Amino acid sequence: MNEMRHHTSRRKLLGTGAALAAGVAMPAVLRAQEPPKPAELIVRAWGGVWVESLKKGVSDPFTAKTGIRIRHDLTEDNEIKPRIWAAVAQGRTPPIHVNWDTTANATSSALRGVCEDLSDLPNLAKVMPLAKPIGFTGVPIVNLYSYVYVLAYRPEAFPGGAPDSWMVLLEPRFKGRIALYNDGIGFHPVAQVLGGGKISDIPHNMEPCWAFIRKLKEQKPLLGEDPDFTNWFQKGEIDVACTISSNAREAKLKGVNVAWTVPKEGAKVDTDGMWIPKGLPANELYWAKRYIDFALSTEAQQVWLDGLGLPGVAPGLKPPADLVGDPSYPMSEKDFERLILIPPRIQAEHTPEWFARFKEIMQS
Amino acid sequence: MAPFSGRSDRRTGPALASYRFSWRVFDVLEALAAQWPARAMGLVKWFLLLPALLIVGLLIFGLVVMADASFRVMDFRTYQLSEHYSTANYVRLWGWGAFWATLWRSLGAALLVTLICLVLAFPYAWALTRTPNRRLRRVLLVGLFLPFFVGQVVRAYGWLVILGYEGIVNKALAVFGLGPYRLLFSYPAVLFGLVQYMLPFAVLMLMPALAAIPEEIERAAASCGASPLRAVLRVILPMARPGLIAAALVVATLTLTDFAMPAILGGGTNDFLANLVHDQFFRTSNAGLGSAIALVLTFLGTTIAGLLLTRAGTQAFGLRGTS
Structure with missing residues (x-):
């Protein structure tokens, strides 16, 4: 269906890069030379189920292993970014040690040159190649898992079963009852397909995408952010939404009757990662790297990502029982065939322009 | 000494x-x-003004930094602002529909919210300053100050609970077989939230002006044959002009620059200029374009304040001299 899908082929994702395996285990002599431990590390995270899962799967076990306390800073990823950029530009110590970030957002920081190189993380050689971003010298960001922008829906609104196409968003009965992200994130590639365009035309010709979004505007969509979707489903404000599967799953776990699907046109898949800002003292940089390395381990990812219901990059992970066979938890080559990945670098370089077009349509 | x-x-x-x-x-x-040397006594007033000058100076410094950024273009391949100056950000704003839509929406809200607040605040402030009933005055004062203890965001979320699709109002309407209706996530919903938020400010600004009008004036008007309505329109309102101007100034500028109400009650499609500034700085990391919008917003707010002051004159606030 699209020319960028090769980025998500199962073969590539599962190729563990055995050639890189040599020399990855941390020599015992290096452990003996570990630098002094800081009292705490500050890790930026998203709130709600996101930070709870991180704490349970990564932060608490890391503290148990190293004795270093982890403080979670819940400043929004977009808001911490300019603070980090300013600190690096002014030669100050950055406000956090580890930034848990969307890969697209992190890529803008990598392009600006404020990320430390993480290519020496031992666990990097054991995980899927997806963990390393494409198109950079070194590894400024480590991708940790993928997630899918699914079509989440209220089953009562679909008595005949799950919708099989995103075109349901245009049905008159859902006027004022649909929701998207307020910057259109996650929906652009799908809109490009629905508008009759090709994924390969992104980013140079996205007129089909904008034409479809103009049609969608007539449906009076609500535009929000992650917590809004759960809230809106809970409060009965919406029937259908394009949101990441974790939000729909969180709403379902809270007792809201919500289901989700990957329609026949496909759905966008993205990744989240972690990176370390430049400017940390050497010992803190070392332990921040150790934190990210631990987050790459199967041991940490199994617990952490079970909480989020997302497929990680570590080998041998088992999906949570409720997500076995779920299209938003891709495990097989066939699952990935239905997903659309836009390279983060293209996203980072064009998001401002896409955002401006989306705003122009939705605010006018 | x-x-x-x-x-x-x-x-x-x-x-x-x-x-x-x-x-x-x-x-x-x-x-x-x-x-302190006697010859330097003239400097004392400047020393006393120093804290205020520092604050204003910092503000101006910030504006200069933003003005500088507004003439630089963000390169999204490196996420660095350009070294050279250009008017590209302002040219882009001129041709960007989203900017004009949010600008007119912000200005429209500033006008409507100000008018509504003045109309609602006047009788409230009037009752508060004129009632001989101590208990009523206390109730009115509590009603005035209580909202200040509840932040704007909390109040906005309160409206989500009250006006939501499954909220209190729709549940009450359901008893009569009506609804449910979409009461939130629209421009009127944003205006409603803003009026509720701004009203106490308007009352607070009007109160001193009304309290300063001697009650004898009203009695004099009545004794000259003016009806109560005529007395209010022809005597009290003109005398309350400083309070009305001050209230309009505060409400209009706060509304124009508001962020939370459109963000929470607007459903993402009723942004104001402040939301657009936030988006540029924090969502797209475009400090150049964000600075340009912020400067336009500052210019608009300053112009509104300037027009009100020019219209009313600084003596409207009881200041000496002419405007």
Whole structure:
């Protein structure tokens, strides 16, 4: 269906890069030379189920292993970014040690040159190649898992079963009852397909995408952010939404009757990662790297990502029982065939322009 | 300028014990002031103004930094602002529909919310300043100040609970077989939230002006045959002009620059300029374009304030001299 899908082929994702395996285990002599431990590390995270899962799967076990306390800073990823950029530009110590970030957002920081190189993380050689971003010298960001922008829906609104196409968003009965992200994130590639365009035309010709979004505007969509979707489903404000599967799953776990699907046109898949800002003292940089390395381990990812219901990059992970066979938890080559990945670098370089077009349509 | 003649008295006996600490502080200050050269007395007023000048100076410094950024273009391949200056950000704003839509929406809200607040605030402030009933005055005062203890965001979320699809109002309407209706996530919903938020500010600004109008004036108007309505329209309102101008100034500028109400009650499609600024700085990391919008917003707010002050004159606030 699209020319960028090769980025998500199962073969590539599962190729563990055995050639890189040599020399990855941390020599015992290096452990003996570990630098002094800081009292705490500050890790930026998203709130709600996101930070709870991180704490349970990564932060608490890391503290148990190293004795270093982890403080979670819940400043929004977009808001911490300019603070980090300013600190690096002014030669100050950055406000956090580890930034848990969307890969697209992190890529803008990598392009600006404020990320430390993480290519020496031992666990990097054991995980899927997806963990390393494409198109950079070194590894400024480590991708940790993928997630899918699914079509989440209220089953009562679909008595005949799950919708099989995103075109349901245009049905008159859902006027004022649909929701998207307020910057259109996650929906652009799908809109490009629905508008009759090709994924390969992104980013140079996205007129089909904008034409479809103009049609969608007539449906009076609500535009929000992650917590809004759960809230809106809970409060009965919406029937259908394009949101990441974790939000729909969180709403379902809270007792809201919500289901989700990957329609026949496909759905966008993205990744989240972690990176370390430049400017940390050497010992803190070392332990921040150790934190990210631990987050790459199967041991940490199994617990952490079970909480989020997302497929990680570590080998041998088992999906949570409720997500076995779920299209938003891709495990097989066939699952990935239905997903659309836009390279983060293209996203980072064009998001401002896409955002401006989306705003122009939705605010006018 | 001897601050205290009996220095030795303070060191002995009951005089020492009774000499308050605050007096000692003032003694020191006065002693220091005595060292101030008489020729430099003219500088004192500037020293007194120093904190205010520092704050205003910081504000101006921030504006200069933003003005500088607004003439630089973000390169999204490196996420760095350009070294050279250009008017590209302003040219882009000129042709960007989203900017004009949010600008007119912000200005429209500033106008509507100000008018509604003045109409609603006047009788409230009038009742508060004129009622002889102490209990009623207390209730009105509590009603005025209570909202200040609840932040704007909390109040906005309160409206989500009340006006939501499954909220209190729709549940009440359901009892009569009506609804549910979409009461949130629209421009009227944003205006409603803003009026509720701004009303206490308007009352607070109007109260001193109304309190300063002697009640005898109203009696005089009545004795001259003016009906109560005529007395209000022809006598009280013109005399309350300083309060009305001050209230309009505060409400209009706060509304114009509001962020939270459109963000929470607007459903993502009713943004104001402040939301657009936030998006540029924090969502797309475009400090250049964000600065340009912020400067336009500052210019608009300043112009509104300037027009109101020009119209009313600074003497409307009881200041000496002419505007």
